[in-house]
Amino acid sequence: xxxxxxxxxxxxxxxxxxxYDSEKRKSPALEELQDILQYKDLIFQLIRRDIVARYKRSVxxxxxxxxxxxxxxxxLTIVFSHLFGRVEGYxxxxxxxxxxxxxxxxxxxAAIFQSVWGGALMRRIYIPHTAFPVASIGTGVVNLTLSLxxxxxxxxxxxxxxxxxxxxxxxxxxxxxxxxxGVGLLLSSLAxxxxxxxxxxxxxxxAWLYLTPIMYPSDILPxxxxxxxxxxxxxxxxxxxxxxxxxxxxxxxxxxxxxxIGISLLTLAIGxxxxxxxxxKFAYTx
Amino acid sequence: MNPxxxxxxxxxxxxxPEEAIGTFKEYAIQVLRRNVRFREFKALNNVDLQVNQGExxxxxxxxxxxxxxxxxxxxxxxxxxxxxxxxxxxxxPLLELGAGFHPELTGRENIFLNGTLLGHPRRxxxxxxxxxxxxxxxxxxxxxxxxxxxxxxxxxxGFSIATxxxxxxxxxxxxxxxxxxxxxxxxxxxxxxxxxxxxxxLLVTHDSGTVESLCSRAVWLDHGQIKAIGSSQEIxxxxxxxx
Numbered sequence: 001x002x003x004x005x006x007x008x009x010x011x012x013x014x015x016x017x018x019x020y021d022s023e024k025r026k027s028p029a030l031e032e033l034q035d036i037l038q039y040k041d042l043i044f045q046l047i048r049r050d051i052v053a054r055y056k057r058s059v060x061x062x063x064x065x066x067x068x069x070x071x072x073x074x075x076l077t078i079v080f081s082h083l084f085g086r087v088e089g090y091x092x093x094x095x096x097x098x099x100x101x102x103x104x105x106x107x108x109x110a111a112i113f114q115s116v117w118g119g120a121l122m123r124r125i126y127i128p129h130t131a132f133p134v135a136s137i138g139t140g141v142v143n144l145t146l147s148l149x150x151x152x153x154x155x156x157x158x159x160x161x162x163x164x165x166x167x168x169x170x171x172x173x174x175x176x177x178x179x180x181x182g183v184g185l186l187l188s189s190l191a192x193x194x195x196x197x198x199x200x201x202x203x204x205x206x207a208w209l210y211l212t213p214i215m216y217p218s219d220i221l222p223x224x225x226x227x228x229x230x231x232x233x234x235x236x237x238x239x240x241x242x243x244x245x246x247x248x249x250x251x252x253x254x255x256x257x258x259x260x261i262g263i264s265l266l267t268l269a270i271g272x273x274x275x276x277x278x279x280x281k282f283a284y285t286x
Numbered sequence: 287m288n289p290x291x292x293x294x295x296x297x298x299x300x301x302x303p304e305e306a307i308g309t310f311k312e313y314a315i316q317v318l319r320r321n322v323r324f325r326e327f328k329a330l331n332n333v334d335l336q337v338n339q340g341e342x343x344x345x346x347x348x349x350x351x352x353x354x355x356x357x358x359x360x361x362x363x364x365x366x367x368x369x370x371x372x373x374x375x376x377x378x379p380l381l382e383l384g385a386g387f388h389p390e391l392t393g394r395e396n397i398f399l400n401g402t403l404l405g406h407p408r409r410x411x412x413x414x415x416x417x418x419x420x421x422x423x424x425x426x427x428x429x430x431x432x433x434x435x436x437x438x439x440x441x442x443x444g445f446s447i448a449t450x451x452x453x454x455x456x457x458x459x460x461x462x463x464x465x466x467x468x469x470x471x472x473x474x475x476x477x478x479x480x481x482x483x484x485x486x487x488l489l490v491t492h493d494s495g496t497v498e499s500l501c502s503r504a505v506w507l508d509h510g511q512i513k514a515i516g517s518s519q520e521i522x523x524x525x526x527x528x529x
Binding site for chain 1: 300301311313358361362363364365366369370371372373374375376377379385386388390391395398399402403404405406407408431
């Protein structure tokens with residue numbers, strides 16, 4: 001008798017519209033995408049927080065974003081310009097690669113830390129899990145855009161021509177952003193479980209920097225190394241796509257752009273899907 | 287009877303490694319040795335619960351009884367290992383105080399940050415700004431960095447942001463114990479007002495007196511299971527007896 005009452009009750013409940021039903025969920029990757037679009041104001045606030053809070057107590061404020069790569073460039077130029085003196089306008093060559101690299105290194109690292117910080121919050125309230133990694137990449141894009149100012153300044157000082165090819169930069173930046181987000185998401189999903197991934201990554205990123213032709217021209221590499229350090233190095237394509245339109249003043253070749261963008265989109269897709277499937281488990285790793 | 291929260295046979299199982307494995311290196315070594323043993327821990331065990339619209343439901347139980355896990359399952363933070371959770375309406379969990387705030391940002395900036403964390407669009411926060419500030423009694427402090435606030439002010443701001451939007455389902459986890467008597471009274475009035483307007487509230491607290499005075503019904507959780515459910519007087523009496 002009691003059972004039949006329950007049965008009719010649950011039947012009537014099936015016709016009710018629920019806002020959330022743990023049994024009726026779409027594919028995690030799609031659901032995540034939908035949610036993140038709804039939370040776009042949060043992304044903006046997180047980016048704002050990162051930028052505002054960072055400079056709140058400093059006198060020069062946001063100028064530091066431009067001074068940092070400049071300082072690094074001056075040091076490296078002093079050290080390496082004799083070694084690679086034959087590279088025309090070495091400072092511009094270096095800085096154009098360094099800015100793209102710094103963006104990648106900083107945002108992927110930030111994505112890990114943000115996920116850990118956000119993880120504490122996400123155990124209490126529902127927030128789309130990609131919000132924190134996406135926001136740290138967004139902060140990086142703002143910083144990257146600002147550091148174009150000192151780069152153009154150096155180009156002018158060295159009397160290197162700035163051509164229309166520079167209009168290709170938004171595509172390079174988008175590709176770089178997609179790649180960084182993909183890597184950041186993959187690393188974040190690991191870092192939530194294993195906090196020392198971030199320490200390990202610091203070593204990897206350091207080695208990766210020296211193995212990528214950023215401070216040195218790629219033609220000094222012996223032919224046998226090239227396949228490893230250039231063609232199989234995804235960052236090589238991203239750096240070139242960013243450097244060529246500025247430093248060389250020409251459009252990157254079509255095959256180069258296709259490979260670069262292809263790698264980025266593939267990495268982003270893998271990172272996004274893996275992260276969304278892992279995300280349900282994050283709250284379990286208390 | 288208009289159910290807004292329905293839990294059917296909900297279980298949450300944590301699979302905790304027997305020894306704490308904190309690092310990737312250790313994990314890799316353990317996996318290679320096929321040595322990871324997991325101990326299953328049921329934070330919630332076959333919980334059936336239905337909460338109707340307009341109720342203030344108290345949840346009591348000892349530490350580790352599964353109270354917070356229950357709230358997390360309802361707040362969509364934790365996907366249950368087994369069973370089904372259905373929710374109707376927007377769930378607003380009141381954040382543990384300070385979580386989600388940034389000390390260097392001003393009160394105003396933190397309102398936007400916290401509001402968007404709760405899923406509200408920026409425009410809406412903008413229009414509620416005066417109301418939030420007034421309820422939190424911040425006055426001129428609204429444009430000072432949060433690190434200059436007293437803990438009472440932070441608590442007031444947190445409560446104010448979470449409850450400015452009339453919540454459909456409000457989750458309060460041990461938050462009413464902070465703040466002074468006057469502010470607690472104000473919070474209570476606001477909750478009662480929302481209840482009269484049809485909001486549903488879930489309240490977790492150690493203070494069984496609060497449950498008795500505020501809640502219509504109460505649930506006693508013990509070891510992840512519902513030990514008793516009924517009118518709050520009844521449940522609180524049972525709970526006190528067992529202590």
